[in-house]
Amino acid sequence: MTHPPVTHVLLDLDGTLSDSSAGIGRSLIHAFSECGYEPPDDATIRNLIGPPFEVSLPKIGVHVDDLERLIDTYRVRYDDVGLFENDVYDGVHEMLDGLRSAGHALTLATAKPEHVAVRITEHFGLTGYFRAQVGSSPEVGSSRRTKAEVITEAFRRLGIGAHDRIALDHVVMVGDRDHDVEGAHMNAIDCIGVSWGFGSHDELLGAGACAVVDTPAEVVGAVAATYRSRQT
Structure with missing residues (x-):
């Protein structure tokens, strides 16, 4: 029996997991x-x-x-x-538990310098949720600074081919700003926007988010709906 590919959920940090x-x-x-x-x-x-x-x-x-x-x-x-000087949003631990229980593989994908992001997830006890943690390179002008470049690196670490349409159809970004949406689209994947961070419904929908949710409790259902819609 052939099993469907694992669904990978890429998660932003600032404004999505924590209020920084x-x-x-x-x-x-x-x-x-x-x-x-x-x-x-x-x-x-x-x-x-x-x-x-x-x-x-x-x-x-x-x-x-x-x-x-x-x-x-x-x-x-x-x-x-x-x-x-940072707080995990209410409901985020439950959201991550729900995504993992649904069988999704979770990866941190943040434009924050990677070494800093790892310190934050360790501090808040989030490290164990992630298959990979990918951030930017700290040097200004480096080859991995934008969200698009971070997502490309996440694909590399996860072994997802940039031209593998079946695999890409099972990856979704979750973030709170237009650059999350734009970075996802540059890598040929969808992005679910979250409104509790630093962006707005108008910003996220204007950038092309496939959906915008207002609470962490809605994310699991939004991820599932993204893939159901692709199968119809």
Whole structure:
């Protein structure tokens, strides 16, 4: 008997599994002040969370010549204390249990530097849920910084061929920002958006999310519905 491929669920970290806004915000304010910039307000900080800073910071006035220094200054504080100024969203453990009980293989796929992401999942007792944990390379300008590049690396570690349509039809991304959706589409997979993070329904649907859910309890059903719809 031929068994169907395992369904792989790729999960974002910031804004999907945990609310990292306090640590990121305080570390950004510190870095902006140290580098001579007016610190961003809370709304701007929330909008910055998710994409790589070298993409988002120039959009709010950081000069390209200051990017590396500001990001390095941010990381000094964040890597020391900011990463633990963070809370797992209510219902996330139950969501992960439900996905695993449904037979899905779970992989962390975050644009956060991988070594930092691993420290966070270890701190919150999430490591055991994941078959692989994939993050960005920490160096600005490296070959693995965007969500699309992170997903491509996740495929490599999971042994999923970039042109294997059967395998790709059994992979879905779950994330809270438009770059999660766009990165998924660049790798020819669907993305389920979550509205409890830093994005909105309009942002996620506008980017092409196949569905948007409002609570972690809805994710298991949304993953199942994605594959039922492909079979009809």
